Amino acid sequence: MVHLSFPFSEIEKGGCGDPGIPAYGKRTGSSFLHGDSLTFECQAAFELVGERVITCQQNNQWSGNKPSCVFSCFFNFTASSGIILSPNYPEEYGNNMNCVWLIISEPGSRIHLIFNDFDVEPQFDFLAVKDDGISDITVLGTFSGKEVPSQLASSGHVVRLEFQSDHSTTGRGFNITYTTFGQNECHDPGIPINGRRFGDRFLLGSSVSFHCDDGFVKTQGSESITCILQDGNVVWSSTVPRCEAPCGGHLTAASGVILPPGWPGYYKDSLNCEWIIEAKPGHSIKITFDRFQTEVNYDTLEVRDGPANSSPLIGEYHGTQAPQFLISTGNFMYLLFTTDNSRSSVGFLIRYESVTLESDSCLDPGIPVNGHRHGSHFGIRSTVTFSCNPGYTLSDDEPLVCERNHQWNHALPSCDGRWSSAQQQTRKTCREVL
Numbered sequence: 346m347v348h349l350s351f352p353f354s355e356i357e358k359g360g361c362g363d364p365g366i367p368a369y370g371k372r373t374g375s376s377f378l379h380g381d382s383l384t385f386e387c388q389a390a391f392e393l394v395g396e397r398v399i400t401c402q403q404n405n406q407w408s409g410n411k412p413s414c415v416f417s418c419f420f421n422f423t424a425s426s427g428i429i430l431s432p433n434y435p436e437e438y439g440n441n442m443n444c445v446w447l448i449i450s451e452p453g454s455r456i457h458l459i460f461n462d463f464d465v466e467p468q469f470d471f472l473a474v475k476d477d478g479i480s481d482i483t484v485l486g487t488f489s490g491k492e493v494p495s496q497l498a499s500s501g502h503v504v505r506l507e508f509q510s511d512h513s514t515t516g517r518g519f520n521i522t523y524t525t526f527g528q529n530e531c532h533d534p535g536i537p538i539n540g541r542r543f544g545d546r547f548l549l550g551s552s553v554s555f556h557c558d559d560g561f562v563k564t565q566g567s568e569s570i571t572c573i574l575q576d577g578n579v580v581w582s583s584t585v586p587r588c589e590a591p592c593g594g595h596l597t598a599a600s601g602v603i604l605p606p607g608w609p610g611y612y613k614d615s616l617n618c619e620w621i622i623e624a625k626p627g628h629s630i631k632i633t634f635d636r637f638q639t640e641v642n643y644d645t646l647e648v649r650d651g652p653a654n655s656s657p658l659i660g661e662y663h664g665t666q667a668p669q670f671l672i673s674t675g676n677f678m679y680l681l682f683t684t685d686n687s688r689s690s691v692g693f694l695i696r697y698e699s700v701t702l703e704s705d706s707c708l709d710p711g712i713p714v715n716g717h718r719h720g721s722h723f724g725i726r727s728t729v730t731f732s733c734n735p736g737y738t739l740s741d742d743e744p745l746v747c748e749r750n751h752q753w754n755h756a757l758p759s760c761d762g763r764w765s766s767a768q769q770q771t772r773k774t775c776r777e778v779l
Contacts, residue, residue, distance in 0.1 A: 361401040368389050368580040369414040377401055387414035390422065390429075415502065417442035425525045431508060431518025433463070437516045443653075444508040449523040455579075457524050457532035458497040462516035465489055472519060477503035486560035491516075498532050511728075531572035531581050540588040549579055557588035559695075564589045592618040599624075599699045599767055605682060605692035609614045612644075612692040616684040617699055621652055624676040629751070631708065632678065633695040637667035644684040645691065650750075652677035659752075667693070669755040670699070689776035707747035713739075716760040723747055733760035 359610045374383040382400045388392050395412030396402045402408055416430040429446055431438045448456050465471065469488040474485040476499040485504075488494045504523075511655035516592065526532050529549045537559045544553030554569040566586035572583050603620055619729035622630050632648070639645065642662040649656040650673050659671055671678075678697075700708070703724050712718045715737045720729035728744045737760040746754045773778040 356408070357514045359403070359405055360755055361405050361407050362445050364399065364411040367412055367414045369411070369416075372736045379403055379405075382405075382764075385412050386627055390417050390420045390427070391415060392417045408676075418442065422446065422448045422523070425448075427523055428521075429506065429521040429523065429749060431465075431520075434518040434520060437472040437515040438465075438510060438513060440512050442508060446506045446508075448504040448506075448523055450502045452502050453528050454502050454525045455528060455532070456499040456502070457526060458504070459522045459535075459756055460494045460496070461515070461522060462487075462521065464491050465519065466510070466514045466516055470516065471508075473507045475505040475507070475606075475614045475749045477501050496532075498578075498580065507705050510684070512729075512746055523673050529579060531579055534570065534581060537566075537588050539590075540586065549574060554584050559587070560590055560604040560608070562590040562591045562594075563587065566691040586718070592616060593620050596620060596697065598621045601697055601699060603680065603693075603695040607689075608694070609711055610691075611689040612639075612684060614684055614686045615691060618682045618683060619654070620680040622678045622680070622697050623652070626676055627701070628676050629702050630673040630676065630678040631670055631698050631700045632672075632680075633670040633698075634667045635696060636661065636691065637695075638665050639663050639692060639694045640684070640688045640690055641771065643687070644689065645682070647681040647683075648682075650677075651681040652679055654679060656683060670708075672708060672751060674750050674752075682756075702751050707753055710745055710753050711757050713758055713760045716758075725749055725751075731758055737761060 355534035360381075363377060364383065366372045367387070368395070370385055372383055372385050374381065382398055383704060384461060384649045386397070387391060391414040393412050394415050396476070397412065399407045399409040399411075415694045416432050416434060417523045418432055422429070432442065432444065433439065433642060443742060450456055455602045471487055471489040473487045476483045476485050483500070485499070486494060486578070507612055519535045524545070524775050526531065531547045531549075533547060537555055537557070537689060540557045540603070542553055542555050544551070547553075549572050552569055552571040557563055558570070563586040564586065567583035570585070588608050592606045596603075599665055606616060606618065607613045622632075624630050643663070643665045645661055648659045648671055649657050651657060656677070656679055660668070702708070707723045707725075709723060710718075710729065713731060713733070716731055716733045716739070718729055718731055720727070725747055727747045730744045731739060733739050739758050740761055741758040743754065743755065745757070748754055
């Protein structure tokens with residue numbers, strides 16, 4: 346028999362588990378052995394709820410639970426930027442609250458508020474924002490319900506926020522970001538989602554412009570705004586544009602992107618979107634599917650070879666079954682995307698381009714991932730075949746034939762893993778039985 350002995354110093358001293366660090370707080374101390382203590386404190390504007398100091402006891406338990414940091418109901422903000430939260434945000438705030446916050450910036454400066462989230466009981470709970478302006482106090486707005494308020498800018502260097510709740514229903518509350526800026530400048534207008542901004546000077550008289558990304562159009566606001574003096578206040582001449590994917594359109598650019606409304610999030614319910622792509626006479630249109638995922642059977646994309654819903658049907662696609670690309674025979678292509686009123690998905694990202702087809706050939710059909718193509722001639726009636734790397738099987742071994750309409754007779758096949766998920770599950774079950 347072998348006897349092992351260890352010095353006492355190598356025997357681990359008893360201890361407690363890591364209690365963690367509260368959100369919006371910090372912890373002093375990193376040892377959790379018997380007799381060790383940890384001290385907690387909160388960031389500015391947050392109040393500590395619970396024990397400030399906890400100690401690891403002999404029973405391997407802390408003397409108290411980890412405290413929490415709750416946003417204070419009263420605070421004076423003097424930093425040039427910061428965040429204001431309803432108490433307990435994003436959890437529900439309490440009943441019978443009467444909170445007051447002051448934002449105090451340098452004399453001669455102003456304050457800009459952006460509402461990131463807003464959810465309070467309609468009619469009975471409300472947030473009032475007041476501008477302690479140069480001459481008198483002005484109410485910038487009183488807000489209730491779930492609609493996120495628009496941005497606000499003060500005329501003076503002090504803003505007062507007052508929040509009141511009644512004795513019953515509560516909500517998630519609010520999350521507000523503030524920044525300060527000079528008297529003779531406008532606040533930072535930000536950058537639209539799915540868009541870009543040109544210009545970074547916000548002084549009186551300066552202008553900035555905006556441009557939506559490919560596939561998106563301006564649905565509100567202005568493409569260019571100027572910092573102006575209006576009724577004694579320095580403000581932007583208009584609102585920042587909103588960039589959204591449109592539901593259809595007549596597309597005449599040589600190339601572009603088609604996205605469903607709601608992209609890059611899930612597309613919307615009950616859509617009926619028509620796109621007509623028009624190329625120059627003598628050209629054809631090629632669309633490439635970079636991404637495609639819709640509700641199977643119910644949300645469909647219809648593609649037709651021509652300018653209208655009566656043109657010859659090229660294909661109707663749903664789920665994840667879409668070809669790598671499609672080509673029109675003429676200079677028009679028609680797309681129709683329809684959805685029901687229930688489940689949705691990410692939709693699609695389709696790139697279109699104007700192409701010139703040789704009179705007697707099809708476009709390169711591509712090569713499947715993990716596979717090979719046999720044949721490099723794509724003329725009318727030409728045939729190409731495919732094979733897969735070891736461990737993969739071809740989804741469709743029928744040859745591709747270039748037809749007179751410059752289209753291949755079927756989609757590019759794929760090389761799939763030798764064992765499908767169902768087969769893998771069967772093998773797993775068999776092993777378990779054995």
